[in-house]
Amino acid sequence: MNIKSLLLGSAAALAVVSGAQAADAIVAAEPEPVEYVRVCDAYGTGYFYIPGTETCLKIEGYIRFQVDVGPDQSGHNGGSGLIGTSDWDAFTRGQVQFTAKSDTEYGPLTGVIVLQANADDAENQNTKLDSAYIDIAGFRAGLFYSWWDDGLSGETDVLASHETLHNSIRYQYESGDFYAGISVDELEDGAFKDGENPNNVGVALGLGGKAGAFTYQVxxxxxxxxxxxxxxxxxxxxxxPGTLGLAAVWASGTNSYYDQSEWTVAAEYAIQATDKLKITPGAQWFGNYMEDESSNDFSSDDAWKVGLTVDYQITDNFYAKASVQYLDGDNIDDVTSGYFRLQRAF
Structure with missing residues (x-):
């Protein structure tokens, strides 16, 4: 028996033992159809269709590294909520925003979720919901920043209370470069008087727009x-070569919308030195600065503040910012503070 006969006989025997038949040939399964992500250009750049739906999604955010300099900085901004005794502190932040849009008979239906994580160090960290709201036909409901969060472009001005993020219901009418609206805000973490609970309700009105080179807001x-x-x-x-910014605030008393002073005026001039470099000096005067705890109202002291902020675009989506501020006034110690920041946006 030669080798060829032996191999053929072995193959025949194996086929009989396994019960294989000529009709039992292995057939490969049909591949599942693949739906590739489609670009959605109806709402601007960066949107794509969620596969299998007509909803458009955009994902964006930034990574920030910052070093703060000033009195009692250690642990202050990194998310731990602690105030230390160091004169500097470094922290890192990561923020991501999801924006979903789809067409309806009432116009675009928008949903926004913003998640933010702060790290002062390996142990002192926090993650929070920075915004989450629904928007349709000018109505907005959820957790979002109020008009009071808007400010001048530099870092010198203090034009709102410490917290401008609220659970709110708002209607905003828009026509071209003009808008006007009304908002009902829950003010749980705002200013409140002795003997009362911080569970305020606020009503805010706003209007603003743009006319040529001029922008305004009241x-x-x-x-x-x-x-x-x-x-x-x-x-x-x-x-x-730049943009002049002016602002003024008056408050009838300490409240959750403005609690820095009874009145204040601020000014800045943002100089666009080059395509990548912006230099912004600023100044602000506070009349009847801060609260007099004995009267639950503003004090009779005045204060002033000056500062300088420098913004530089290193390359596309990568920025550096440095700011230094000086605050002085009646019956308070003068304070010099500032920070250096690197931020990569995407």
Missing amino acids: IGGYDTDNEEGAIRAMGTVAIG
């Missing part, structure tokens, strides 16, 4: 629990 807020309110006007205009 807003007001009334804190129903404190029975006090504030009004703010702000505007910018392009002049020469």
